[in-house]
Amino acid sequence: MEPFWPRRSPHFLACRRAVRPFDGPAVIGLSGGADSLALVAAAAAERKDVSAVVVDHQLQPGSAEVAKRAAQQARSLGVEADIVTVEVGSGNVEAAARTARYRALHSFGHDVWVAHTADDQAETLLLGALRGNPAAMLPRSGRLMRPFLNVRRADTEGACREIGMQWWDDPMNEDEAYRRVGVRRQAIPLLSELVGGDCVPALAHTAERIARAQEIVDAYAAAEKTVHCAQLANLPEVVRRTRVHAWLLEHGATANRAQLESIDRLIIAWRGQTGVDLANGVQVIRRDGELAIVRRK
Numbered sequence: 103m104e105p106f107w108p109r110r111s112p113h114f115l116a117c118r119r120a121v122r123p124f125d126g127p128a129v130i131g132l133s134g135g136a137d138s139l140a141l142v143a144a145a146a147a148e149r150k151d152v153s154a155v156v157v158d159h160q161l162q163p164g165s166a167e168v169a170k171r172a173a174q175q176a177r178s179l180g181v182e183a184d185i186v187t188v189e190v191g192s193g194n195v196e197a198a199a200r201t202a203r204y205r206a207l208h209s210f211g212h213d214v215w216v217a218h219t220a221d222d223q224a225e226t227l228l229l230g231a232l233r234g235n236p237a238a239m240l241p242r243s244g245r246l247m248r249p250f251l252n253v254r255r256a257d258t259e260g261a262c263r264e265i266g267m268q269w270w271d272d273p274m275n276e277d278e279a280y281r282r283v284g285v286r287r288q289a290i291p292l293l294s295e296l297v298g299g300d301c302v303p304a305l306a307h308t309a310e311r312i313a314r315a316q317e318i319v320d321a322y323a324a325a326e327k328t329v330h331c332a333q334l335a336n337l338p339e340v341v342r343r344t345r346v347h348a349w350l351l352e353h354g355a356t357a358n359r360a361q362l363e364s365i366d367r368l369i370i371a372w373r374g375q376t377g378v379d380l381a382n383g384v385q386v387i388r389r390d391g392e393l394a395i396v397r398r399k
Contacts, residue, residue, distance in 0.1 A: 105143075105146065105147075105178065105179050105180055105265075106265075107147050107265065108264055108265060111261065111264040111265065112260075112264075113256070113257045113258075113259075113260030113261040113263075113264055114140070114143070114144070114147075114260075114261035114264045114265055116253055116254075116257045116261070117140045117141070117143070117144035117250070117253060117257060117258065117261045118144045118147050118148055120144065120249050120250055120252065120253050121141070121144045121145050121148050121150060121249045122148060123249075124150070124215065124247055124249045125150065125151070126145075126150050126151030126152045126212070126213070127151045127152070127153075127212045127213070128150070128151070128152050128153075128212050128213040128214065128215050128247065129152065129153050129154070129155045129207055129210045129212050129213075129214055129215070130142050130145060130152050130153070130154045130155070130181075130214075130215045130216075130217075131155060131157065131203065131207050131214060131215070131216045131217070132154040132155065132156045132172050132173070132176055132183065133156070133157075133172065133270070133272065134156070134168055134169070134171060134172030134175070134269060134270035135217075135269050135270055135271070135272060135275075136255070136258045136259040136261075136262050136269040137217035137218075137219055137222075137250065137255065137258045138172075138216075138217040139172070139175060139258075139262055139267050139269050140217065140250075140257075140258035140259075140261040140262055140267075141215060141216075141217040141249065141250060141258075142154050142175075142176050142179060142181055143179050143261065143262075143265055143267065144249075144261070145181070145215070146179040146180050146181050152181060152215065153181060153182040153183065153184070153210075154172075154173065154176035154181050154182070154183040154184070155183070155184050155185075155186060155206065155207055155210065156169040156172045156173050156176075156183060156184070156185045156186070157169075157185075157186050157187075157188055157202070157203045157206050157207065158185060158186065158187045158188070159188060159190050159199050159202065159203070160187060160188070160189070160190070161190060161195070161199065161274075162273065162274075166187075168270055169185045169187075170185065171270070172270065173185050175267060186206045186209075188202040188203065188205075188206050189202065190202050196280065196282070204246075208245065212245075213245045213246075213247055214245060214246050214247065215247045215248075215249060216246065216247070216248055217248075217249075217250050217258070218239055218248045218250060218251060219250045219251070219253050219254060219255050219257075219258060220250075220251060220252055220253060220254050220255075220302055220303070220306040221254060221255040221286070221290075221302055221306075222239075222255075223238065223239055223251055223305070223306040223309045223310070224290065224301070224302045224305035224306045224309065225282055225285050225286055225290070226238060226239060226309065227305050227306075227308060227309040227312070228285050228289060228290075228305065229281060229282060229285060232281075233359075234359055235359065236309075236312055237309075237312075238309035238310065238312040238313035238316070239251060239309070239313060240313045240314075240317060251306075251310075252306075254302070290302065290305075293305075319340055319341055319344050320344060320348075322341050322344075323341050323342075323344035323345040323348060324345075324348065326341065326345050329346075329349055329392050329393040329394075330391060330392050331368070331369045331370075331372065331388060331391050331392060331393065332391060334346070334369050334393075335369050335370050339366075342366065342369065343362055343366060346362065346365055346366070346369075346393070347362065349393070350380075350386075350395075353395050355380050355381075355382075355384045355386075355395060356380070356381065357378075357380055357386075361378055361379075361380055364378040365378050365386050365393070368386070368387075368388045368393065369388075369393070372388060377396070383397055383398040384396075384397055384398075385397075385398060
């Protein structure tokens with residue numbers, strides 16, 4: 103039986119329009135929240151070749167029931183749904199859960215659609231800026247698609263109301279111990295008050311420009327395969343550091359901002375200094391004019 107789509111549904115229409123440029127086959131990460139429910143519903147209404155995947159992180163009591171209900175809602179919209187249970191690693195809970203979630207979603211071998219909105223984009227920009235690295239998301243990043251980056255959270259919630267879908271409110275979204283929640287509930291309302299209007303569109307637009315610029319930098323850095331210090335030193339700083347960061351990732355290593363600055367000094371301010379220690383016994387050194395990675399036992 104085909105689901106019923108209301109005749110007058112301005113919020114749902116905004117969601118439907120957003121998914122039209124995207125094509126399947128794809129899996130949609132479905133949490134049961136308003137954003138992902140609206141994405142599944144919009145894709146169903148536009149007859150996209152998609153299925154839903156509900157990832158149960160097992161972080162809260164009753165998470166299995168939440169996952170089961172979300173999967174049933176997707177099926178009621180005519181979309182096939184699977185539930186995947188994952189184990190979240192130690193350390194930063196948000197980061198570990200995100201890593202486990204994307205690993206599960208990408209395991210299906212299709213493009214992955216997630217329901218990040220313009221509000222999420224604004225929050226991401228501010229959080230990155232507070233870390234000294236303004237971050238932003240692109241609508242398409244490899245096989246990861248974000249059809250709703252120009253859609254507001256008010257539209258996804260409005261869409262769910264228009265089509266009669268009750269969404270799940272994650273208790274973690276109310277806990278201001280998480281920085282993103284604090285930015286959402288305190289910083290953005292205060293910024294809107296300061297500028298005398300909704301600050302999210304301007305922040306989201308700025309984030310989009312940053313993401314587009316970073317895309318160009320990444321492409322430039324990817325073309326520069328060298329780790330020879332003299333050649334790296336001739337690159338613009340942002341390209342050089344992007345290239346070094348990518349090189350580290352290729353070798354299973356990561357570096358924070360201070361460590362990247364120290365590695366940069368190995369390249370442009372060489373005075374015979376010792377290597378730069380990273381996590382897990384990894385050290386970056388300069389040897390014969392090139393960067394090299396050594397792993398201490």
